[in-house]
Amino acid sequence: MALRISHLSVDSHDAHAQSHWWSEVLGWSEDPEDPNLPGHEECMIFSPDGRRRLLFIEVPDAKAVKNRLHLDLVPTDRSREEEVERLLDLGATQLADHRRPDGTGWITLADPEGNELCVLTSELDRPDPYAHLVR
Structure with a gap:
C-alpha cells in the first residue's frame, strides 16, 4: 500500500494570521477560489506548484510545550x-x-x-x- 501526505496541519489561535505569515515566509499562496479570510477556522496555503500544502486550524488550547514536529x-x-x-x-x-x-x-x-x-x-x-x- 502506498500513501502520500496530503498536507501538514498546524494548530493555531488565529488560522488566518498564521496562513498569511507563513505565505510570506514561504512564498506560498491561498486558493483564489477559496480565499482565507479573518474568522475562518481553517486556512490552507499552497506551494507554487500546488502540490504541498499547510493547513492552519484554530484551536482553543495554548501552546504549552516544544513542538513534536x-x-x-x-x-x-x-x-x-x-x-x-x-x-x-x-x-x-x-x-x-x-x-x-x-x-x-x-x-x-x-x-x-x-x-x-x-x-x-x-x-x-x-x-x-x-x-x-x-x-
Missing part, C-alpha cells in the same frame, strides 16, 4: 543569515543558534504563535545532499 527551511536565494534577518523582520523570534564554525548548522526560530522552525545552511552555501531523490 517542526519545519526545517533551506534558503534558496540568499544566505541563512539574510533569511533569518528577513524572518525576524516578519515577526519571528530567535530561540537558539546552532551554527558551527565551518558554516554548517542552523538557527531555531519561532513563528508569531511560538511554533518552532529551523533555518538551515543556504543552498547557495552547500550542495543539496538529497538532490538525487528529486524526480
Whole structure:
C-alpha cells in the first residue's frame, strides 16, 4: 500500500494570521477560489506548484510545550543569515543558534504563535545532499 501526505496541519489561535505569515515566509499562496479570510477556522496555503500544502486550524488550547514536529527551511536565494534577518523582520523570534564554525548548522526560530522552525545552511552555501531523490 502506498500513501502520500496530503498536507501538514498546524494548530493555531488565529488560522488566518498564521496562513498569511507563513505565505510570506514561504512564498506560498491561498486558493483564489477559496480565499482565507479573518474568522475562518481553517486556512490552507499552497506551494507554487500546488502540490504541498499547510493547513492552519484554530484551536482553543495554548501552546504549552516544544513542538513534536517542526519545519526545517533551506534558503534558496540568499544566505541563512539574510533569511533569518528577513524572518525576524516578519515577526519571528530567535530561540537558539546552532551554527558551527565551518558554516554548517542552523538557527531555531519561532513563528508569531511560538511554533518552532529551523533555518538551515543556504543552498547557495552547500550542495543539496538529497538532490538525487528529486524526480
